[in-house]
Amino acid sequence: MIETRSQSSAEVELLSFRLAEQEYSVDIMSVREIRGWTRATPLPHSPPFMRGVINLRGTVLPVIDLASRLGMPPVEGDARNVIIVVHAGGQSVGLLVDAVSDILALPRTELQPPPELAADLAHSFVQALTIVDGRMIRVLDLSAVLPTYQTEAA
Amino acid sequence: MTHDPMAEIRASFFVECEELLESLQDALSVMADHLEGDGTQDTETINVVFRAVHSIKGGAGAFGLTALVSFAHRFETVMDELRCGRLVVDHEAMKLFFQAADMLADHVRLARDDASGSPPGSETLLIAVEGLMGDRAPEAEEEEVEFAPMGLSFDLALPDLGGPLDDDGPGPAEPDPADSDSVESDLGESDLGESGLGGQRWTVRLRPLDALYASGNEPFHLLRALAELGSASITCERAALPDFDALMAETSYLSWTVQLTGEIEESDIRAVFDFVEDVAEITVTKTPELAEDPRLCQPEVALAPAAPPTPSAADPVPEPTHTAKVLAIAPVAPALPVLPAIGQAVDLPPEHPLPPPSQAAAPTPQAVIPAVQAAAAQAAAPAEAVAATVRVDLDRIDRLVNLVGELVINQAMLAQSVTEAGLPANSAVMNGLEAFMMLTRDIQDSVMMIRAQPVKPLFQRMARIVREASAAVGKEVRLRSEGEGTEVDKTVIERLADPLTHMIRNAVDHGLETPDRRREAGKPEEGVVTLSAQHRSGRVVIEVADDGAGIDRPRVRDIAIRKGLVAPDAVLSDAEIDNLLFLPGFSTATQISALSGRGVGMDVVKQAIGALGGRIAITSERGRGTRFSISLPLTLAVLDGMVVRVAGETLVIPLSSIVETATLSADDIRSLGPETSVIHIRGGFVPLFDLGAELGYRGPKASYEGGIVLLTAQEDGSRAALVVDEILEQRQVVIKGLQHSYGNIPGVAAATILGDGQIALILDPGDLVENATGRTRSADTFLALAG
Numbered sequence: 001m002i003e004t005r006s007q008s009s010a011e012v013e014l015l016s017f018r019l020a021e022q023e024y025s026v027d028i029m030s031v032r033e034i035r036g037w038t039r040a041t042p043l044p045h046s047p048p049f050m051r052g053v054i055n056l057r058g059t060v061l062p063v064i065d066l067a068s069r070l071g072m073p074p075v076e077g078d079a080r081n082v083i084i085v086v087h088a089g090g091q092s093v094g095l096l097v098d099a100v101s102d103i104l105a106l107p108r109t110e111l112q113p114p115p116e117l118a119a120d121l122a123h124s125f126v127q128a129l130t131i132v133d134g135r136m137i138r139v140l141d142l143s144a145v146l147p148t149y150q151t152e153a154a
Numbered sequence: 155m156t157h158d159p160m161a162e163i164r165a166s167f168f169v170e171c172e173e174l175l176e177s178l179q180d181a182l183s184v185m186a187d188h189l190e191g192d193g194t195q196d197t198e199t200i201n202v203v204f205r206a207v208h209s210i211k212g213g214a215g216a217f218g219l220t221a222l223v224s225f226a227h228r229f230e231t232v233m234d235e236l237r238c239g240r241l242v243v244d245h246e247a248m249k250l251f252f253q254a255a256d257m258l259a260d261h262v263r264l265a266r267d268d269a270s271g272s273p274p275g276s277e278t279l280l281i282a283v284e285g286l287m288g289d290r291a292p293e294a295e296e297e298e299v300e301f302a303p304m305g306l307s308f309d310l311a312l313p314d315l316g317g318p319l320d321d322d323g324p325g326p327a328e329p330d331p332a333d334s335d336s337v338e339s340d341l342g343e344s345d346l347g348e349s350g351l352g353g354q355r356w357t358v359r360l361r362p363l364d365a366l367y368a369s370g371n372e373p374f375h376l377l378r379a380l381a382e383l384g385s386a387s388i389t390c391e392r393a394a395l396p397d398f399d400a401l402m403a404e405t406s407y408l409s410w411t412v413q414l415t416g417e418i419e420e421s422d423i424r425a426v427f428d429f430v431e432d433v434a435e436i437t438v439t440k441t442p443e444l445a446e447d448p449r450l451c452q453p454e455v456a457l458a459p460a461a462p463p464t465p466s467a468a469d470p471v472p473e474p475t476h477t478a479k480v481l482a483i484a485p486v487a488p489a490l491p492v493l494p495a496i497g498q499a500v501d502l503p504p505e506h507p508l509p510p511p512s513q514a515a516a517p518t519p520q521a522v523i524p525a526v527q528a529a530a531a532q533a534a535a536p537a538e539a540v541a542a543t544v545r546v547d548l549d550r551i552d553r554l555v556n557l558v559g560e561l562v563i564n565q566a567m568l569a570q571s572v573t574e575a576g577l578p579a580n581s582a583v584m585n586g587l588e589a590f591m592m593l594t595r596d597i598q599d600s601v602m603m604i605r606a607q608p609v610k611p612l613f614q615r616m617a618r619i620v621r622e623a624s625a626a627v628g629k630e631v632r633l634r635s636e637g638e639g640t641e642v643d644k645t646v647i648e649r650l651a652d653p654l655t656h657m658i659r660n661a662v663d664h665g666l667e668t669p670d671r672r673r674e675a676g677k678p679e680e681g682v683v684t685l686s687a688q689h690r691s692g693r694v695v696i697e698v699a700d701d702g703a704g705i706d707r708p709r710v711r712d713i714a715i716r717k718g719l720v721a722p723d724a725v726l727s728d729a730e731i732d733n734l735l736f737l738p739g740f741s742t743a744t745q746i747s748a749l750s751g752r753g754v755g756m757d758v759v760k761q762a763i764g765a766l767g768g769r770i771a772i773t774s775e776r777g778r779g780t781r782f783s784i785s786l787p788l789t790l791a792v793l794d795g796m797v798v799r800v801a802g803e804t805l806v807i808p809l810s811s812i813v814e815t816a817t818l819s820a821d822d823i824r825s826l827g828p829e830t831s832v833i834h835i836r837g838g839f840v841p842l843f844d845l846g847a848e849l850g851y852r853g854p855k856a857s858y859e860g861g862i863v864l865l866t867a868q869e870d871g872s873r874a875a876l877v878v879d880e881i882l883e884q885r886q887v888v889i890k891g892l893q894h895s896y897g898n899i900p901g902v903a904a905a906t907i908l909g910d911g912q913i914a915l916i917l918d919p920g921d922l923v924e925n926a927t928g929r930t931r932s933a934d935t936f937l938a939l940a941g
Contacts, residue, residue, distance in 0.1 A: 041913040042803065043899055044849035053896065055907045058560055060890045091895065 012111065014104045014130075016137055017084065017097040020072045023137045024097075025104065030142055032085040032092065034100055037078060047147065051077075051096055056085065063094035069145060070125055088142040095145075104132055111139060167213045169545065171262045172611075178206040178255050179614045186248050195236075195243055203251075204233045210262065219265040221272045226261070228280050229254050235287050249621075250283045256618050354415070355441040358423055361409035366433035368404070377410060379426045384416020413441070548644070551604050558594075558601045559792070559888040565594045566885075566909035595886065598792060606641035609687045609696070612651060613638050616658050616685055623662040630669060630679050631662050636686035642694050646786055649766055650696070653759040657698045657782055658683065660755065665700035665780050675777065677701065690785075693810055699781040705774040707731045714740065732772045736760045767903055769868065769920050795887045795916060796864065797908075798878040801851035804914040806887050806906055807876070811866045811919045815881065820859045829854075833863065833875050840865065843926055844877045845917075848901065866919040874923045889916065900925040 014025035040052030040063045049069040053060045063083055068074040075081055075096050083094040111128040127141035181202040188195050211226035232254075235241040243251075260273040358380060362373050377388055388410055395407045414423070420438055427436050569587055577583050613635045624631035642650075666672075666681035673679060684699040707728060714720045714734045726734075734740060738757040763770045768786035787793060787808075795806035816822075822833045823842070832839040842863070847854040855861070855877075863875040887906035890913075892899065901922030902915050 039912070041905070041915065042851070043896065043915070044851075044902065045900055053892070053905060053913050055911050055913050058563065058890075058907065060892060060895050060905050060907075060913060062896045 010108055011105055012108050014106070014137070014139060015084070015100065016102045016104055016132075017082075017100045019067050019070070019075075019097050023101065023135055024066075024140055025137050026084070026086060026095075026140050026142060028103060030086045030088050032087050035083045035085060035094070037081040037083065037096075039077075040096075048074075050147070051094075054083070054094060056092075056094070059092075061085065061092060061094050063096055064145070064147070066095045066097050066145070086142060088146060091146065093146055104137070106130060106132065114138075164217060166545075167217065168262065168266045170213065171210055171266075174206040174210050175255070175259050175262065176611055176614060178203055178258070179617065181206070182248075182251055182255055183617070185243060185251070189243060189245065189248055197237070200233070200237050204230065204237050207233055207258065210258065214265065217265075221270065221276075222261045222265045225272065225276060225280065226258060228284060229258060232283050232287060241286060247286050250279070250286065252621055253279055254283050256621070259618075354418060356412075356414040356418060356420070356423060357437075357439045357441045358412040358414060359409065359435070359437045360412065360427075361435040362406045362430070363433050363435070364404060364406050366430055367406060369433060371430050371433065373408075373410065376426055376430065377412065380412050380414060380423065383418050383422055383426070384414050386415075387413040389413075409435075546604075551601075555601055555605065558598050562594055562598055562792070562886065562888050563907050563909075565591060567911065570909035598886070602643075602792065603641075605644050607644050607647055608639050608641050609647060610638040612647050612654065613685055613687075615651060616654055619655050619658045620662060620683055623659050624681075627663055628668075629662065629666055629681060631666060631681045631683055633658075634682055634684045636684065637688045640687035640689060640694060642687070642786065646694075646766055649762065650784075650786075653762040653784075654685075654696070654698070656755065656759050658685070661698055661700040661702070661780070665702040667703050671703070675703075693785050693787055695783055695785050697781055697783040699779060701779040704776040704778055704780055705732055705735070705772075707776075710734055732774055735772065736770070764921070767918070771868075792886055792888050793916070794884070795906075796884050797882040797887075797914070798845075798864070799880040799882055800849070800878050801846040803849075803851055804882070804908060804912065805845070805849075805878075806914050806916040807864060807866075807919060808903070808916065809884065811868070813865045813867045813873070815862065815864050816875075818858055818861045818863055823858055831858070835865065835875070838873070840873045840875045841923075842875045842877065843923060845922075846877070846879070848922060848926055866923075868920045868923075872923070874919060876919065876922075887914075887916065 013028040015028045015031050016023055016025040018024075035056075038054050040054045042052040043050060043062075046052075049065050051063040051065045053062050055061075065074050075098060077096070081096060081098060082100055083096050084100065085092060085094050087093075110130050112130065114126045114129050125141055125144045126138045128139040130137050130139065181199050184199045185195055185203070188199070207226050207230045211223055211230055214222040214226060232241070236243065241247070257273060257276055257279050261276070264271070264273060360373065360376065362371070366373070377386075380386055381388070389412075391409045391411060392407065394409070395401070401407075420440075423438050427434065430436075569591065572583060572587055617633050617635070620631055620633040661683045662681075666683070667675065667677075669679040672681065682701050684697070684701075686697045686699075688695055710731050711720075711726065711734070714731075714737070715722050715724075717740065719734065719737050719740065720726065735756045736759075740755070740757070760770055763784055763786070766786055768784055770782060770784050772780065772782050774780040787810075794809040796809055796812055798805050798807060816835065818833060822835060823831055824834055824839070825831045826841075831842045833842050842858065844854050844858070846852045858877055861877050862879070862881060863877050864881075865873060865875050867873050887908075889904045890906055891904050892902065899915075901917060903918035903921070904916045905913050906916055908914050
């Protein structure tokens with residue numbers, strides 16, 4: 001996602017958020033809105049990270065528990081949590097995170113590819129790394145985070 | 155925005171074509187029925203056929219669609235022979251006519267897709283059809299010159315140009331061509347045929363008084379209404395018109411004489427003038443047959459009937475001395491409150507209702523011609539029942555449907571907050587809210603009705619499939635259709651076409667036996683495939699039945715075993731064997747035929763039906779035939795549901811699938827296996843499903859005693875008892891698909907938004923039961939497999 005859109009521009013804007021004491025971020029261009037926590041209606045027979053669906057102004061929006069998706073303990077789900085509504089790969093999805101922290105604008109050159117390291121589950125979802133004020137921020141690869149749904153039958 | 159007006163006209167021509175093709179099919183079917191009956195054909199039906207072909211030809215000519223024109227022309231020639239009684243209809247001819255109608259549809263489709271040339275087989279078919287005429291077959295005459303594309307302004311009356319523009323039809327004698335000075339509001343011209351002229355002749359004189367215009371009436375509409383009664387010839391009398399200088403703007407000068415011909419009662423004519431009796435002089439007299447039309451009027455005014463009382467651009471102001479310059483000031487004149495409208499009227503169509511019947515320099519012909527054509531267009535249809543329709547872009551309807559959906563949700567939210575506010579039940583707010591709820595419901599029903607369409611066009615397409623399929627496999631097959639008027643959501647109809655095609659082909663190919671076999675079995679050689687539609691308890695049921703040999707169950711079983719679909723030692727009930735047909739990769743045809751038997755088949759059909767929220771069931775009787783019945787929701791947008799609570803979650807279950815609710819006592823529950831139970835209700839045993847456990851909300855309960863169950867029934871007669879914790883209410887919910895946002899969830903049909911803004915899942919009990927875990931039901935693995 002980030003790759004394709006920002007080849008031309010030298011700057012990249014990231015929305016960073018907290019997830020189990022780690023800092024992650026997504027390209028701000030894919031963010032549609034940020035919503036307060038709402039209870040999601042669970043879906044039967046869905047993977048554990050699938051929190052359920054919420055009502056986004058009359059449309060049904062699936063919500064992913066990002067922590068659980070990345071292999072961390074699931075987000076509690078209370079008034080402090082937020083849902084980031086992202087649009088990627090033709091679908092809209094809500095990402096449940098602990099809290100949104102910041103909007104960062106940085107030169108593309110400061111993004112580094114993640115080192116080929118451990119078989120950590122979260123690792124394959126990280127597209128790039130960067131350092132801001134001494135904190136390491138992981139840039140998420142949204143297309144990897146979003147589950148591939150069953151396509152409509154015939 | 156730029157848009158090509160021609161493209162628009164063209165598009166509407168093709169829409170019109172679809173309608174004409176439909177009425178053509180209809181009429182042909184009627185003819186076929188007549189043939190089955192006493193063998194006599196009635197002229198009106200033949201006329202409908204002729205008219206349909208003729209109108210398509212006419213419209214096509216205007217667009218220079220030569221291939222289509224030439225086909226339609228030659229087809230029409232044959233139909234004309236038929237109309238004149240020089241051709242006798244027999245089975246062979248009927249078959250050819252149907253084929254020709256199909257071919258005509260192909261031609262139209264080709265033309266619409268801008269493809270040139272003719273569909274394959276067109277020429278051969280034409281020769282065969284023309285062969286019916288024997289020696290009289292014309293030397294394939296070239297299409298007439300008047301079909302060359304022309305740059306006329308047919309903006310309004312486009313598809314009916316066939317009428318005004320050509321008169322090649324050897325139909326009844328035209329009204330005296332010398333009458334060019336009167337406007338012949340001639341309805342579809344010669345197309346009406348002799349039969350239309352058989353009625354009485356009426357002379358109607360209409361002289362509007364000043365009050366007629368003052369009260370906002372408009373003679374044009376009256377004349378048009380008259381023209382819709384029958385064949386009308388309208389003459390305007392303007393003898394009373396004073397000179398331009400002496401003309402008074404608010405005085406009525408013009409009057410009209412209408413010659414009406416047709417099966418018309420005097421009361422019909424009087425009815426037209428119901429509202430203007432007091433403000434016009436009206437005389438209605440019966441004319442002796444073939445009376446001479448009075449021609450009282452000079453040529454240029456004769457055009458006026460279409461736009462009689464409208465002041466023309468040159469003269470919108472009361473004072474004749476006014477010039478165009480004064481026009482700008484005119485609206486200020488206090489004496490004429492309606493005047494501001496005139497400013498717009500100047501270049502608007504003449505129908506604009508304006509009070510003073512001021513005489514004008516005759517309206518410019520260009521302005522009038524479209525109106526005349528419009529009148530002709532209006533008049534051309536009424537021979538059949540006048541169905542007033544508006545064509546609306548489907549997107550707009552969908553937007554409306556969505557908005558109404560939001561309205562329903564909003565209303566529910568409002569109701570909830572009012573309830574929470576704790577107002578007394580008889581307060582004004584509560585009463586208002588109740589009325590609001592009823593209104594919302596009415597609006598919703600009405601909006602849904604807009605989307606509903608009769609299944610007839612779909613069935614007609616199937617008739618064609620049957621004809622083609624039976625020809626391909628060499629069987630005599632007749633399609634009987636029932637309930638064509640049944641209305642279903644447009645999307646459902648569209649998406650039903652493919653599965654139905656498949657099933658019809660299957661019925662013809664596999665279902666029906668060969669003629670030899672049928673004879674041996676003592677059946678008539680001609681097989682019958684029945685296609686029916688009907689509303690049944692909030693759903694629409696479409697059935698495809700054949701009177702063939704029925705399912706050869708041992709063979710189906712063998713094939714399934716050979717293909718490894720079931721274990722060789724499996725014990726299967728008849729219904730289970732029948733359901734094997736729906737398994738992917740199953741095909742009974744030992745020989746792969748041109749039509750079906752490629753191994754994709756009923757499973758795809760089942761999937762497609764499932765995607766529409768429908769279910770398919772199969773019943774078969776050896777030697778008697780097979781019947782597939784498809785049960786579909788009426789609309790894809792709302793459903794009546796029962797709102798229940800299970801393990802803290804709110805769920806909606808379609809009301810249509812619920813037979814009854816019950817509270818369980820210890821006696822009702824019998825355990826079947828270690829982990830499964832049935833309940834004993836009304837003398838039968840029904841498997842018990844715990845919704846909480848099935849949906850993974852919690853584990854099975856220790857005891858279901860005192861629990862509430864919903865007894866559901868499916869189309870195939872199977873029943874299930876669903877355990878819920880609490881029944882909340884019964885209400886209409888707006889369906890929000892999950893397909894787009896998430897995908898298919900077994901047992902879940904869709905989602906909806908409740909009054910509190912929360913999303914609730916709508917269950918599909920049939921699917922739920924089929925996909926039920928072995929935990930509550932372990933004995934029926936085969937059914938689950940076959941289903």
